[in-house]
Amino acid sequence: MQKVLKREDAALAREALGDEVFNYICSEECETFESHKGLNIIAFDWYDTDAPDTPQAKMTICVNRDHLIVFCEDDRAYRTACQCLVSANGTERALYGFFSRLIRTDMSYLDGVECRINATEERLMKYLDSDCLMEILDYRYELFDLKRYYQQLVSVFESCEENENGLLSEEGTRYFSVLANRAGRLLDRTASLRDYVSQAREAYQSQIDIEQNKLMRVFTVITAVFLPLNLLVGWYGMNFKYMPELSLPYAYGVFAAVCAVIVTVLIIIFKKRRWF
Numbered sequence: 001m002q003k004v005l006k007r008e009d010a011a012l013a014r015e016a017l018g019d020e021v022f023n024y025i026c027s028e029e030c031e032t033f034e035s036h037k038g039l040n041i042i043a044f045d046w047y048d049t050d051a052p053d054t055p056q057a058k059m060t061i062c063v064n065r066d067h068l069i070v071f072c073e074d075d076r077a078y079r080t081a082c083q084c085l086v087s088a089n090g091t092e093r094a095l096y097g098f099f100s101r102l103i104r105t106d107m108s109y110l111d112g113v114e115c116r117i118n119a120t121e122e123r124l125m126k127y128l129d130s131d132c133l134m135e136i137l138d139y140r141y142e143l144f145d146l147k148r149y150y151q152q153l154v155s156v157f158e159s160c161e162e163n164e165n166g167l168l169s170e171e172g173t174r175y176f177s178v179l180a181n182r183a184g185r186l187l188d189r190t191a192s193l194r195d196y197v198s199q200a201r202e203a204y205q206s207q208i209d210i211e212q213n214k215l216m217r218v219f220t221v222i223t224a225v226f227l228p229l230n231l232l233v234g235w236y237g238m239n240f241k242y243m244p245e246l247s248l249p250y251a252y253g254v255f256a257a258v259c260a261v262i263v264t265v266l267i268i269i270f271k272k273r274r275w276f
């Protein structure tokens with residue numbers, strides 16, 4: 001028996017699995033991989049790469065020499081499992097085919113994620129758009145879920161490869177060695193993308209710091225330019241009775257010219273030193 005069932009239809013598998021195993025599956029207490037005498041139970045949270053914004057759905061698989069039954073939590077998982085489970089000669093071949101089809105497009109999906117991150121990073125660096133920063137954070141959450149998903153699959157495939165209860169043949173363990181390597185590459189790719197996203201966020205923060213430093217430099221230059229003028233204003237704002245230059249007919253023009261010369265000289269000096 002090789003079949004996909006929804007949770008509400010699980011009773012159809014009672015006879016094939018036996019009451020004890022059936023009740024245990026329905027309790028939803030299964031670990032990621034459990035090896036029993038003549039039976040393997042696999043449970044993982046499936047990540048739908050076609051709808052990454054939807055919640056992950058749990059899949060539970062019971063497999064022995066005669067039966068392979070997949071229990072699905074929701075309709076999306078059920079449809080995908082039906083597409084992936086193709087009848088084969090032997091349950092180990094069917095199980096290998098199921099997982100192989102389940103993850104066959106995932107590397108392409110990760111390539112697409114990388115392209116989207118590149119585009120977002122480019123906009124982020126070009127426009128310093130806070131909306132792009134939120135997209136970067138969304139990528140972090142998405143990649144976290146993907147990392148957890150692939151960690152589960154790696155654990156499942158490596159446990160199948162170990163074949164603790166001898167349920168699989170030597171050929172079957174080789175199948176799952178191939179799957180473990182494939183899932184490991186997916187996990188490594190996901191981890192590298194998470195690092196890339198973190199670097200993009202740090203680059204954004206560095207760019208913000210640079211822009212703030214430029215702004216502070218402008219304020220500092222403006223302050224330095226007008227500091228001598230403040231000194232002159234303070235000087236001639238003193239209430240001394242005798243300040244002979246105040247009575248000169250051209251005193252105002254001379255004062256304005258001196259101020260202009262000071263500002264010009266300071267700007268030239270700052271320009272030569274590339275302070276702004």
